[in-house]
Amino acid sequence: MLRKYGLLAIALGIVALYLFPLYWMYVTALKSGTEIFANPPTLWPHDPQIRIVEVWNRLRMDVYLRNSFLIAGGVTVIVAALGTGCAYVLARIRNRWMDAVLFAVLMMQVLPSSLMITPIFVAFNQMGLLDTPRLAVVLAQAAKVLPLYIVLVRASFLQVPRELEEAALVDGNSRIGAFISIIVPLARNGIMVSSVLIFLQSFGEYVYSRSLISERALQPATVGLQSFMGPNSSDWAGVMTYSAIYITPILIVFVLLQRKIVSGLTSGALK
Numbered sequence: 001m002l003r004k005y006g007l008l009a010i011a012l013g014i015v016a017l018y019l020f021p022l023y024w025m026y027v028t029a030l031k032s033g034t035e036i037f038a039n040p041p042t043l044w045p046h047d048p049q050i051r052i053v054e055v056w057n058r059l060r061m062d063v064y065l066r067n068s069f070l071i072a073g074g075v076t077v078i079v080a081a082l083g084t085g086c087a088y089v090l091a092r093i094r095n096r097w098m099d100a101v102l103f104a105v106l107m108m109q110v111l112p113s114s115l116m117i118t119p120i121f122v123a124f125n126q127m128g129l130l131d132t133p134r135l136a137v138v139l140a141q142a143a144k145v146l147p148l149y150i151v152l153v154r155a156s157f158l159q160v161p162r163e164l165e166e167a168a169l170v171d172g173n174s175r176i177g178a179f180i181s182i183i184v185p186l187a188r189n190g191i192m193v194s195s196v197l198i199f200l201q202s203f204g205e206y207v208y209s210r211s212l213i214s215e216r217a218l219q220p221a222t223v224g225l226q227s228f229m230g231p232n233s234s235d236w237a238g239v240m241t242y243s244a245i246y247i248t249p250i251l252i253v254f255v256l257l258q259r260k261i262v263s264g265l266t267s268g269a270l271k
Contacts, residue, residue, distance in 0.1 A: 025247070029240035036236050055241045059227055065246075067134065068220035071209070072202040074138040075145065080195050082142075083149040088179060090150065091157035092165075102154075109147040113207035116144070121211060133213040137220075140208045145198050152197070156190025157183065196257060200250055221246050 028036055030048040055061065090102050120140050121130075129136040160183055168178035184191070206222040213219050225242055228235045 022247075025240050025243055029237065029244045031237060033235075033237055049237075051237065051241045052245060055238055056245065059224055059242065061221065061224070061242070061245060063217060064219065064221040064224040067218055068203050068222070071134060071137055071141065071205065071220055072199045074135075075142045075202040075205075076195050076199045078138065078142040079146050079149045079198050080191070083146050084153060084184070084191060085179075086146075087150045087153035088157050088183065091154045092162070102151075105147045105150055109151075111144075113144060113205075116140075117207055117211050120208070124212065130212065133215070134218050136212045137205070137208045140212065141202050141205050144208075145201055148201075149194050149198050152194040153187070153190055156187040156194075159190075160186045193257070196253070200253070203250065 027044060030050065031042070031045040032047060032049055035042060035045060035047070086105075090098055090105075117140075124130050124136045124140075129139070164182055164186070165175075165178050168182050169175065173181070203220075204222055205220065209220050209223050213223070216224075225239065225246070228238045228242065
């Protein structure tokens with residue numbers, strides 16, 4: 001019993017340590033400029049100030065958020081369309097060549113955006129894709145997150161019994177028909193969860209957007225945050241308010257779908 005409560009206390013301490021920056025962001029967003037730099041710092045603002053409307057109107061956050069949704073939505077559609085079939089093939093065909101392909105896919109996930117941005121910029125410039133910078137960001141981000149999607153969805157396909165597919169083929173269904181009508185519906189939970197994770201990750205994309213999009217009207221919310229940062233001073237209250245507006249919808253989505261996300265991520269754990 002003592003060990004059980006000890007482990008619970010350790011777990012709660014780790015969670016509190018992990019969530020403290022989030023708490024500090026919301027608290028700082030309510031503080032005045034003077035109180036932000038008070039020493040010792042206050043854990044709760046003495047005179048809370050709400051700047052949501054001011055920050056929203058001053059930076060036209062609706063434009064930034066719309067661009068973020070367009071980029072994240074485009075990435076999710078492309079990745080789901082291409083990655084689902086790839087994940088199915090890697091789950092059903094097992095040999096040394098497919099194992100090598102899976103290893104190569106995993107290695108693609110290791111490459112950071114900061115390393116890839118220079119060759120991507122040169123290639124897209126030669127292809128003329130920089131004339132449509134938002135599309136360039138969608139393609140670059142889709143290439144980055146596609147390996148993660150394939151690995152996650154492959155675990156869901158491994159949980160679908162092969163016998164169901166073989167029975168559909170015996171009944172006269174084609175392999176593509178069996179894939180669409182039987183395999184995909186049975187693995188829909190993993191596909192949906194993986195798509196949500198890809199959307200959330202792409203919603204926070206910064207490196208490609210900062211490097212490939214120069215026009216402010218096309219930039220996502222992550223790039224718009226730097227509007228508060230100046231060479232001589234920074235509006236930290238505005239930064240935290242902007243961050244709170246940007247992060248809150250993501251937190252709400254994650255809280256509402258947390259059970260499905262956990263079940264989807266662990267769907268292949270027993271295989």
